[in-house]
Structures are given as C-alpha cells and as structure tokens.
Amino acid sequence: MPNTILAIGEVSQGSLRKVSIEAISEARRIADHIGGSLQVLILGENLDAAAAKAAEYGADTLILADDPRLALYLPDIWSGVAADVIQTNTPQYVLIGSTTTGRDLAACLSAMLDAPLAMDCVGSRWEGDTLVITRPMYGGKVLADVTLEGSPRIIVNRANFFPAVPKKTDASLIRYEGVIPESQLTIADVQREASARPELTEADIVVSGGRGMGGADFSVIEKLADLLGAAVGASRSAVDEGWRPVSDQVGQTGKVVSPNLYIACGISGAIQHFAGMQTSKVIVAINKDPEAPIFTKADYGVVGDLFEVVPAMIEQITRLKSAQ
Amino acid sequence: MNIVVLLKQVPSTDSHIEPGPNGASIKTADLKWVINPYDEFAVEEAIRVREAKGGTVTIVTIGEAKAVEAVRTALAMGADKAVLVQDPACAGMDGLGIAQVLAAVVSGLAPDLIIAGQRAVDDENWLVPAAVAHRLGMPCISLVIGQQIDGDQIECRRTIEGGIATIRAKLPVLITTQRGLNEPRYASLQGVMKAKKKPLNTLKLSDLGLTPKTAAVRVLAMKHPPMRTAGKKIAGSTPAEKAAELVRLLHEEAKAI
Numbered sequence: 001m002p003n004t005i006l007a008i009g010e011v012s013q014g015s016l017r018k019v020s021i022e023a024i025s026e027a028r029r030i031a032d033h034i035g036g037s038l039q040v041l042i043l044g045e046n047l048d049a050a051a052a053k054a055a056e057y058g059a060d061t062l063i064l065a066d067d068p069r070l071a072l073y074l075p076d077i078w079s080g081v082a083a084d085v086i087q088t089n090t091p092q093y094v095l096i097g098s099t100t101t102g103r104d105l106a107a108c109l110s111a112m113l114d115a116p117l118a119m120d121c122v123g124s125r126w127e128g129d130t131l132v133i134t135r136p137m138y139g140g141k142v143l144a145d146v147t148l149e150g151s152p153r154i155i156v157n158r159a160n161f162f163p164a165v166p167k168k169t170d171a172s173l174i175r176y177e178g179v180i181p182e183s184q185l186t187i188a189d190v191q192r193e194a195s196a197r198p199e200l201t202e203a204d205i206v207v208s209g210g211r212g213m214g215g216a217d218f219s220v221i222e223k224l225a226d227l228l229g230a231a232v233g234a235s236r237s238a239v240d241e242g243w244r245p246v247s248d249q250v251g252q253t254g255k256v257v258s259p260n261l262y263i264a265c266g267i268s269g270a271i272q273h274f275a276g277m278q279t280s281k282v283i284v285a286i287n288k289d290p291e292a293p294i295f296t297k298a299d300y301g302v303v304g305d306l307f308e309v310v311p312a313m314i315e316q317i318t319r320l321k322s323a324q
Numbered sequence: 325m326n327i328v329v330l331l332k333q334v335p336s337t338d339s340h341i342e343p344g345p346n347g348a349s350i351k352t353a354d355l356k357w358v359i360n361p362y363d364e365f366a367v368e369e370a371i372r373v374r375e376a377k378g379g380t381v382t383i384v385t386i387g388e389a390k391a392v393e394a395v396r397t398a399l400a401m402g403a404d405k406a407v408l409v410q411d412p413a414c415a416g417m418d419g420l421g422i423a424q425v426l427a428a429v430v431s432g433l434a435p436d437l438i439i440a441g442q443r444a445v446d447d448e449n450w451l452v453p454a455a456v457a458h459r460l461g462m463p464c465i466s467l468v469i470g471q472q473i474d475g476d477q478i479e480c481r482r483t484i485e486g487g488i489a490t491i492r493a494k495l496p497v498l499i500t501t502q503r504g505l506n507e508p509r510y511a512s513l514q515g516v517m518k519a520k521k522k523p524l525n526t527l528k529l530s531d532l533g534l535t536p537k538t539a540a541v542r543v544l545a546m547k548h549p550p551m552r553t554a555g556k557k558i559a560g561s562t563p564a565e566k567a568a569e570l571v572r573l574l575h576e577e578a579k580a581i
C-alpha cells in the first residue's frame with residue numbers, strides 16, 4: 001500500500017491525547033495531499049474510547065494493539081509492535097505526537113527501521129511533491145526547514161502547532177493479532193502524581209513561577225492555574241531551590257511549552273527560560289523590576305509585586321466568569 | 325564495571341545563534357563551547373558508579389579538534405580515558421549516521437553500562453542514544469532520575485508523563501539522563517593537571533572500518549523564529565487596577581481567557 005500514512009495515537013487515562021489528535025489531523029492532510037489512506041495505530045489497554053475519538057479525525061483504518069502487556073510504555077515491545085505494523089503496511093509517513101513516550105518510541109522506530117526522523121516539528125508545507133518540515137534547533141533559537149529521504153519518514157509533531165480538524169469517516173477496525181515480543185525491561189513500580197491539571201507541554205494556558213516566588217509556597221499561582229484550567233510551570237531557579245519538581249521546569253534544559261497563553265510570575269526572562277516558552281502565542285510577564293528582560297519579549301507586561309497582582313487577577317477572573 | 329559516556333560538545337546555552345550563509349548550519353566563529361548540559365549528568369553518574377563499583381569510565385565523542393576541550397573537562401572531572409572520532413565526513417551526518425559511528429566505537433569497548441544525555445541541546449534530535457542502544461542490541465532506559473546496580477541487575481527510576489516508573493533490566497543497558505539525577509562536580513585544578521596525562525585516542529572513520537552513512541535528514545534552510553518584541557505595559561496605579569486592565573485585555577483583545 002504505497003500511499004498509506006500511519007499516525008500512532010497515545011492514550012492518557014483512557015482518552016486519546018490532544019497532541020495525538022493533532023498528529024492524526026496532520027497525517028490526514030498528508031494523506032489527502034498524496035491521495036492516500038490514513039491508518040491510526042493505538043497501543044495500550046482498553047482502547048475503545050480512544051479509537052472512537054480517532055475515528056472522528058479522519059482515520060480510514062484503526063489498528064488497535066489492545067493488550068495488558070502494552071498497558072504501560074516499554075520501548076522494546078511497543079516499538080516491536082509498531083515496527084511490525086509499519087513493515088506490514090509500508091506507510092510513507094509515520095506521525096507521532098511529541099510526548100515523553102512519543103519521542104522515545106519514534107527514536108526506537110527510526111533506529112529499528114533505519115528511517116529518517118524529524119523530531120518536535122512545528123510546521124510543514126509542500127513544495128511540489130516534497131514535504132518540507134520546520135523544526136526548532138538550538139533551544140528554539142533557530143528554525144530549520146528539513147526534508148526526509150527514505151521510507152517511512154517519521155515526523156514527531158510538537159503540541160499546539162498542527163490544528164486538529166474533525167473529519168468523520170467510517171473507519172474500519174483491525175485488532176492487532178501479531179506477536180507482542182518479550183521485553184528486556186520489567187516495570188517494578190509506577191507512581192502517579194495526583195494532579196487534575198493538564199500536562200505542561202499540552203496545556204492551553206501555563207502559569208509559571210520563578211525565583212520571585214521566594215519559597216516553595218506556589219499556592220497563589222496554583223489558584224490562578226486552577227481557575228484557568230492551566231498547567232503550572234517553573235524556572236530553573238525555582239526547581240534548583242527545590243520549590244518545584246524537575247518535571248515542571250520550562251526552558252532550554254527543561255520542557256518546551258507552546259500554550260496559547262503563558263503567564264510568567266517572578267521570572268527574569270533569561271535566554272534559557274525564553275528558549276522554552278518563546279513560541280507561546282501570548283506572553284504575560286508579572287515582575288516587580290521594570291528592567292527585567294522578560295518585558296522586552298512579553299505581549300503584556302505588569303510591573304508589580306506578584307503577590308499583589310496575581311490575587312487581584314484571581315478576583316477579576318472570578319468576577320468575569322460569574323458574569324458569563 | 326566498564327562504563328561508557330556518550331558526550332557531545334555544543335554551543336553554550338546562553339549563546340546567540342546565527343544561521344550561516346549557506347543556510348544549512350550556524351555561524352560558529354564566536355561561540356563558546358561546552359559539554360552538552362545533559363552529558364554532564366552522564367559524566368557525573370559514570371564517575372559515581374565507578375567510585376562505588378570500581379572499573380573504568382571511557383568518554384566517547386565525535387567532533388572537531390576543539391571537542392578535545394570538552395573531553396579534557398570530562399577527564400578532569402574524573403573520567404579515565406577518551407576516544408574522539410575526528411573526521412570531516414562526520415560533519416554532514418544525521419542522527420542515525422552519528423549513532424552508527426558511536427556504536428562502532430562502543431562495541432569495541434564491551435561496556436556494562438552506557439550513559440548518554442537525553443538529548444543534545446544543539447540539534448535537539450532525541451535520537452542518538454536509542455539508536456546506539458538498538459545497534460548494540462541493548463535496552464535503552466531514558467530520562468533516568470536515579471539508578472542502582474546490584475550484581476548484573478540495574479534498577480532505574482525514570483520520569484514518565486505524569487509520574488515516575490521504576491524499571492529493572494539486566495546489564496548491559498544504555499540509560500539517558502534527566503535533571504535531578506545528580507549534581508555534576510566541577511573539575512578541580514588537580515583534576516585538570518591529571519587529565520593532561522590521561523589517554524585520549526583520536527580515530528578516523530577508516531580506523532573503524534566505516535564508510536560515511538549518507539544523511540537522510542537534510543537541512544535546507546535555517547532562520548531565526550519571528551522576533552518577539554515588547555508589547556503593552558499595563559497601566560494602573562494600584563495592583564488591583566493593573567490586574568483589572570490585564571484581565572480585560574486578555575479577555576477582550578487577546579481572547580486568551
């Protein structure tokens with residue numbers, strides 16, 4: 001099937017991840033451009049709800065590898081199953097959402113299949129028959145246009161860059177019946193953070209705190225985040241102080257976020273922090289130092305003490321919400 | 325314990341990066357070069373494992389002549405020896421090509437443990453460690469924040485989305501680093517002196533019996549992202565006034581809330 005495109009969907013707590021839906025949508029656009037068909041592979045356990053969701057975004061075929069042995073990501077067996085599906089269906093392109101799991105899986109597949117890979121892509125365009133992909137390098141200080149030669153071409157899309165476009169299809173369903181290899185790894189334990197907040201890299205809104213928080217008490221920021229349905233991030237300084245977990249760090253050596261709205265509280269705007277949030281659509285800075293570098297890059301700058309400004313924002317937003 | 329660290333020299337993270345005239349690479353003339361920040365965790369962890377279990381730490385890198393500085397720094401931190409692959413043919417390689425070269429060097433070293441940075445902060449590929457592990461037929465455990473070796477078993481704590489998983493495997497394995505794994509030490513003056521006498525082996529691809537693998541990922545052009553400039557300073561004489569104006573603008577103008 002030379003004109004097959006494959007998207008691999010990832011499931012989080014029973015539902016298809018937003019970044020996976022974006023990957024499926026981009027895969028659909030590629031399939032439409034080359035007159036091909038779109039297969040969506042989902043790995044994990046209890047995948048019916050996720051499969052139904054994938055079908056709303058234009059899948060022609062759904063392939064479910066639904067098995068307790070795949071419930072948690074293990075690189076060798078997940079990539080074994082995905083490689084088997086790829087070798088059977090020979091897709092031209094494979095699209096995967098950029099999550100911790102997605103990046104790891106994509107790297108394994110690239111290595112196993114000797115397939116070219118473009119990680120963390122933020123855009124694409126056609127030049128004739130060639131798909132030109134844009135991806136950040138050097139902590140986002142440079143955008144590179146790249147092309148991939150060979151098959152399949154693996155594209156990992158960063159969250160919030162590829163629009164999710166619903167497209168109803170009558171997807172046929174295939175259950176993966178192939179071999180699930182033995183893993184060389186054993187999962188001994190999994191600890192989940194009990195958080196109702198969205199994942200940092202996928203969130204529409206991120207509220208971050210820096211050294212200006214002055215201590216581990218982030219409650220004022222958390223309150224604002226919860227009111228907005230936002231994720232909480234942190235600068236490296238706040239992480240180094242032990243105020244926030246490493247997984248909250250935004251920046252060149254932390255996570256890269258691209259929300260619709262980024263609110264930086266008590267963050268100076270060092271180049272390494274900026275590298276992690278510069279692709280946010282709207283940036284708000286709250287800082288008591290009018291000379292803080294972050295103001296040179298923020299769409300809206302508030303000079304003031306965050307411990308006064310943020311509670312006042314919470315009050316205003318609460319009022320706004322009750323008026324709606 | 326035979327420990328190998330995969331290391332890369334990259335521009336320091338505070339560098340201003342300029343695309344070069346050919347559009348396919350950056351200007352390198354005025355850059356400050358450092359060890360990839362994630363590889364510093366790898367060097368530190370390798371030294372700690374050797375301190376606990378005995379053995380040797382070998383640094384393996386691919387780079388130009390200046391990469392020797394990064395290698396010497398790692399040796400000064402406490403690594404024992406190093407291999408530098410210095411060959412112009414490596415400059416045009418993509419991640420899979422680089423992994424092929426690294427794997428060829430490493431397989432000759434018969435490691436029990438390979439430690440690599442989770443990604444290099446220059447090309448941000450997140451690919452090389454997994455590809456090296458695949459070529460060597462060993463499991464890869466990425467984003468490790470803690471590890472413990474007991475006999476021929478390793479237990480790693482790694483971050484997963486929304487939590488932490490504990491994973492066990494039989495050595496040899498390749499692990500990649502995460503912030504939180506350790507605090508890298510500085511090279512002492514004594515370490516710097518000692519490093520000068522430590523073995524550093526420079527190889528070409530032909531020494532490894534390799535012919536350069538053609539890049540399947542091609543960079544056509546590099547440019548700066550759109551410049552961000554200062555937007556509105558929010559007016560108001562009290563925090564409450566400023567907050568009210570900000571919320572109004574975010575709602576009505578930016579339509580972000």
Ligand SMILES: Cc1cc2nc3c(=O)[nH]c(=O)nc-3n(C[C@H](O)[C@H](O)[C@H](O)COP(=O)(O)OP(=O)(O)OC[C@H]3O[C@@H](n4cnc5c(N)ncnc54)[C@H](O)[C@@H]3O)c2cc1C
Pocket residue numbers: 209210211212213234235236237238249250251252253254255265266267268269270271272273276286287288289292304305306307337361
């Ligand atoms: C190799 C390397 C990698 C790095 N990677 C990252 C990274 O990934 N992410 C990252 O963030 N940093 C990173 N850094 C660190 C970066 O250079 C800065 O040190 C860091 O971002 C500063 O954090 P900050 O803005 O919270 O703290 P500071 O720079 O100390 O700024 C604190 C700000 O808070 C303001 N403030 C204080 N009190 C208040 C208040 N009550 N109300 C309002 N404002 C207040 C101050 O005016 C100041 O501007 C890296 C550095 C290196 C060398």
